[in-house]
Amino acid sequence: MTGMAVVVGAGVGGLATAIGLRRAGWAVSILERRTELERYGTAFGIHPTAQAALDRLGVGEAFRGRAVPYRGARIRTPEGKVMASLPLERIERKAGRPELLISRPYLIDALMAELDAFGDVPLKFGENVSEVDALVAGHDLVVGADGIRSAVRAVRFDERSGPRHVGTVAWIGIADFESGVYGETWGKGRFFGMTPVEPGRTNWYATVPEATTAEELRGYFEDWHDPIPRVLAETDPSTWIRYEMRHLFPALPTFVNGGRVALVGDAAHAMTPNLGQGACTAILDAEALTRAVAEHGPVGLPAALRAYDSERRRSAQRVAFGSRNLHRFMTAERTRLRNSMFRMMPS
Numbered sequence: 001m002t003g004m005a006v007v008v009g010a011g012v013g014g015l016a017t018a019i020g021l022r023r024a025g026w027a028v029s030i031l032e033r034r035t036e037l038e039r040y041g042t043a044f045g046i047h048p049t050a051q052a053a054l055d056r057l058g059v060g061e062a063f064r065g066r067a068v069p070y071r072g073a074r075i076r077t078p079e080g081k082v083m084a085s086l087p088l089e090r091i092e093r094k095a096g097r098p099e100l101l102i103s104r105p106y107l108i109d110a111l112m113a114e115l116d117a118f119g120d121v122p123l124k125f126g127e128n129v130s131e132v133d134a135l136v137a138g139h140d141l142v143v144g145a146d147g148i149r150s151a152v153r154a155v156r157f158d159e160r161s162g163p164r165h166v167g168t169v170a171w172i173g174i175a176d177f178e179s180g181v182y183g184e185t186w187g188k189g190r191f192f193g194m195t196p197v198e199p200g201r202t203n204w205y206a207t208v209p210e211a212t213t214a215e216e217l218r219g220y221f222e223d224w225h226d227p228i229p230r231v232l233a234e235t236d237p238s239t240w241i242r243y244e245m246r247h248l249f250p251a252l253p254t255f256v257n258g259g260r261v262a263l264v265g266d267a268a269h270a271m272t273p274n275l276g277q278g279a280c281t282a283i284l285d286a287e288a289l290t291r292a293v294a295e296h297g298p299v300g301l302p303a304a305l306r307a308y309d310s311e312r313r314r315s316a317q318r319v320a321f322g323s324r325n326l327h328r329f330m331t332a333e334r335t336r337l338r339n340s341m342f343r344m345m346p347s
C-alpha cells in the first residue's frame with residue numbers, strides 16, 4: 001500500500017472516492033455517522049461524463065445493469081401544453097450514449113459491491129466524525145465526503161460557507177406504475193417532474209413554496225395535467241421524502257487544505273437539484289481526485305490535491321450556480337414572461 005487515507009461519509013461521493021483510492025494502491029477506511037447504509041432515495045440522473053467516470057472506477061457495468069435511459073422528456077405548462085424539450089437527445093447525440101437514470105439504492109449497491117470485492121476496505125458505521133484534526137494527524141489523506149453539513153469543511157475550510165435555504169420545499173417519491181409521460185411541468189412558483197426509474201415505476205419530484213403534509217402537496221397539483229394527480233394519489237405518502245431546498249453559499253475558495261485534506265461532492269459544492277447533477281458531480285470529483293492521487297503518488301500529494309482543485313472546483317461551482325439560477329427560473333411567479341422565452345428556444 002502506498003499511503004493511508006480515510007474517507008468521511010459513505011454516500012455516493014465517499015464510496016466512489018474509496019474505490020478510486022484503493023485502486024490507486026492506498027489503504028483506505030470509511031467512517032459513516034449512520035448506523036447502516038440507508039437504502040432509500042429516488043432516481044439520480046447520470047450524465048455520460050459521469051458514466052465514463054464510473055467506467056474508469058470499474059463500476060460502469062454494475063451501474064448499467066440497473067440503469068434505464070432517459071429520453072423524450074418535455075417541459076409542459078400545468079394545462080399540459082408542451083413548451084420545450086429537455087436537451088436529452090442533444091446530449092445523447094453529442095456523447096454517443098444516453099443520459100441514464102438509476103435508483104439511489106441501486107447505485108449505492110453497485111459501489112458497495114466493488115468495495116466488498118477488495119475485501120480490505122473497512123466501512124465503520126456509527127462514527128460521527130467531529131475530531132477532524134486528529135484524523136488529519138493520523139492519516140496521509142483525509143477526504144470529506146460528508147455531505148452538505150460537512151464536519152470536515154466546518155473545521156478545515158472557510159467557515160463562512162454553509163448550507164443556505166433557497167426558500168422552497170422539495171418532495172420526492174416513486175409511484176408504482178409507469179406514467180409514460182416524462183419531463184417537467186412548470187407552474188407559478190412550483191414545478192413537478194416525472195422520470196423513468198425501472199420497469200413498472202415512475203420517479204417524481206415536486207417543489208413548492210411550502211407544504212408540510214402529503215395532503216397539502218396533493219392540493220398544490222390537484223388541477224394539473226394528467227397523470228400528475230394520479231402519480232401523487234398512487235404513491236404511498238409514508239414513502240415520500242421531504243426536504244428544505246438548500247445549497248452551499250458562498251462558494252468555497254478551494255476544495256483542498258494543507259496538502260492532506262480534500263472535499264468531494266455535497267461537502268464541496270452542495271447544489272439545488274434542478275440540473276440533476278448532485279450525484280454526477282460527486283462521481284466526477286471522486287474520479288478526478290483519485291486519478292490525481294494515483295498519478296502523483298503519496299509524496300506528490302500536495303500537487304495531486306492542487307491538480308484536483310484546478311480540474312474540479314470551477315467546473316462544479318459553475319454547475320451549482322447554473323442549478324441555483326434554474327431553480328429561480330422554474331419557480332418564477334411571473335410565468336407569462338418565462339413561458340414566452342420558450343418560444344424563442346429551439347425545441
Ligand SMILES: Cc1cc2nc3c(=O)[nH]c(=O)nc-3n(C[C@H](O)[C@H](O)[C@H](O)COP(=O)(O)OP(=O)(O)OC[C@H]3O[C@@H](n4cnc5c(N)ncnc54)[C@H](O)[C@@H]3O)c2cc1C
Pocket residue numbers: 008009010011012013014031032033034038040041042043104127128129130145146147148149150151172264265266267273278279282
Ligand atoms: C440517505 C440519503 C438519501 C438521498 N436521497 C436522495 C434522492 O432521493 N434524490 C436526490 O436527488 N438526492 C438524494 N440524496 C442526496 C444525494 O445523494 C447527494 O446530493 C449526492 O449524491 C452527493 O453525494 P455525497 O456523497 O456528496 O453526499 P451525501 O449523499 O449527503 O452523503 C454524505 C454521507 O456522509 C455522512 N456524514 C455526514 N456527516 C458525517 C460525519 N460528521 N461523520 C461521518 N459521516 C458523516 C452522511 O450520513 C452521508 O451518508 C440523498 C442522500 C442521502 C444521504
